[in-house]
Amino acid sequence: MPTEILMPALSPTMEKGNLAKWLKKEGDTVKSGDVIAEIETDKATMEVEAIDEGTLGKILVPEGTQDVAVNTPIAVILADGEDASAASAPSPQAAQSAPPVEAAPLEPSPVAASAPAAPAIVNSAVATPPQPAAIPEPEVPEGTEFVTQTMREALRDAMAEEMRRDGDVFVMGEEVAEYQGAYKITQGLLQEFGPKRVIDTPITEHGFAGVGVGAAMAGLKPIIEFMTFNFAMQAIDQIINSAAKTLYMSGGQVQSSIVFRGPNGAAARVAAQHSQDYTSWYSHIPGLKVVAPYTAADAKGLLKAAIRDPNPVIFLENEILYGHSSPVPKLDDFIVPLGKARIARAGKDVTLVAWSIGMNYALKAAEELAKLGIDAEVIDLRTIRPMDTDTILASVQKTGRLVTVEEGWGQSGVGAEIAARVMERAFDYLDAPVLRVFGKDVPMPYAANLEKLALPSVQDVIDAARAVTYR
């Protein structure tokens, strides 16, 4: 029976790709392992290898075709003795999808059990990020031009600008140089700054984090990239015991101006050891600053500020946000100060506080809440430590209601800290208990259905906002 070759998915997030080139033509024999075509994704050009043996009977998608959806048949392989006319018969080997599983009742969601039943509202979380309404930034002068950039580009530009400005700044980490970054954040830096300042390390997190801190003690300004923050757990002793405490222990003599950066939190289907949110872990530590941007502009301005900061800064990025685009001001030296929250959406009925990818849920929920007549104010915290409590308090004094949103776990989470501060300093302004939306209290499961259930949803935020507004 002829076998169809389907357009392959080449990364966890790929939905379509371009058929760049056919390396075999109709009538060629192919062996398992032969490269038959080249396919371009947004990140790379990949080769497609044959799995079955036979003759390339028919090419169904010509080279040069753009945006071919994953699982589209692109060619037909004929086994011994088959001819091409058999190829026109539809093949039964189409993509099958998982049989749906009835959603069994779950444990109560972490948001208030008393939340009223909500109307059916779009619940799919994070695919297209809502664009925050443009609220003028104090850091951007009137009339500034904006360019649309991905967070990936913004982060790269921030590092490149600071490296041009200060010869003591260098980047070090796994695959940052020749491979151009495991997630392509350091793209082009090796070419511009050379191997002395863009350094590939062995897989030795505890060691190179310590080397970085030592170099910082000697006055250099390292940017240490962790391939992901999951691997920084190998290095957390040096980060906390050496980087965070030495200024204090030395009575102010020895500082560590160093940035530890990389993707943090859940990506997609990479399971428990690769999907953890460390925001609250680092948020706990005096002697550190902790940053978690949501927009490309903030990513750029905050990273530049972090590199210049004389203290150790934990810079938590998010893999899912890397490819998202948003406007970045076109300025020679755009800095966003650490420790200042941003009001991403003004509102009067309820305050939603989020940061990083949590903003996706908060902004989407705010849009849906508006349809219900609930006017939510959304605060993008941006820096977790030092925390801009004043901005939160001012908002709560206005709305009287607060919901926090994070993908990390609830116990001892950042939301718990915010709730405590608001309770201590604005108790009299609260018209309802503070509610927290957070990830389920389990390690991240691999199965697609369970992973979805483990993460918070837009609906969770809506439910919580309705509960605190009693609507």
Place this chain on the structure above:
Amino acid sequence: MVVAAKKTVAGKTAPKTAAKAATTRASARRSEKAASVLDFTKEQDLEAYKMMLEIRRFEEKAGQLYGMGLIGGFCHLYIGQEAVVVGMQLALKQGDQVITGYRDHGHMLATGMDPKGVMAELTGRRGGYSKGKGGSMHMFSIEKGFFGGHGIVGAQVSLGTGLAFANHYRDNGNVTLAYFGDGAANQGQVYESFNMAELWKLPVVYIIENNKYAMGTAVNRASAQTDFSRRGASFNIPGEQVDGMDVRAVKAAGERAVAFARSGKGPYILEMLTYRYRGHSMSDPAKYRSKEEVQKMRTEHDPIEQVRARLLEKKWASEDDLKAVDAGIRDTMNAAADFATNDPEPDASELYTDVLR
């Protein structure tokens, strides 16, 4: 005939001689190769052929299912390295344990785990070895002595040393194989483990699968000492370099190492010189090496082709016999893929199970 002369016990000789032994060894390895491998019988060659082909066909199928979006996240294929786990498995006995990192499908199949259960874990279904909760990188089978399936580079080395600690503690005569990569060999906990294993004479064989790259980094760009068989030298752990593309050489070295560990002499290091044909994971375009390099390994050193050529040359099997073997394996893997495609996802209630006991 087995030539055991390649063993180096560095710290036990003067450092200078040890270094010299190491440099001559690489060339010695090539010339002695023919003599140093114990020839297989017909049955052994056929068994090795079948086991390796099973792994290859499983991995090809997994790659295909990934392409169809049925497998998500990271998926690291073992294609090219099959002789390592198959040769080592042939040197084990019931009760011995195996532990490795995330490139683990081959190790699991070699220990006798069911391709259906492994494939269903890759697709995240309830019939998978971890009920769909672990995925490609995290599977276990106590029954088969397989202890994972670990995603943090280097972690399995300490864990494997701990399994060996338990064997030693119970004095049960079992040996642990701890597999890790050339990249993992630079993690600090590896050396902390080496020291304890030698200090306490733990029955563990460290198998460094040197496939020349850690993600996009060639070994010489990450390692000051690229002869990984010497990485235990400062702890007095013996080590040898093995042609990891030749299943006979692997089995012979495996038997020596396992016997050493089992006899109470402590840990042993085997550096397997091997190669992965595919990218690091499914989304790696592998631009850091030339197509010619990959092609050369495939055509000149393929572990399965080597056995196949032998079987045909010695007339132990005909082309048709081997085609029939392949067809049978393809059927098994298609059945595994069907199962993994049609098995339901885990029940939503599984989200909260197995967090604590």
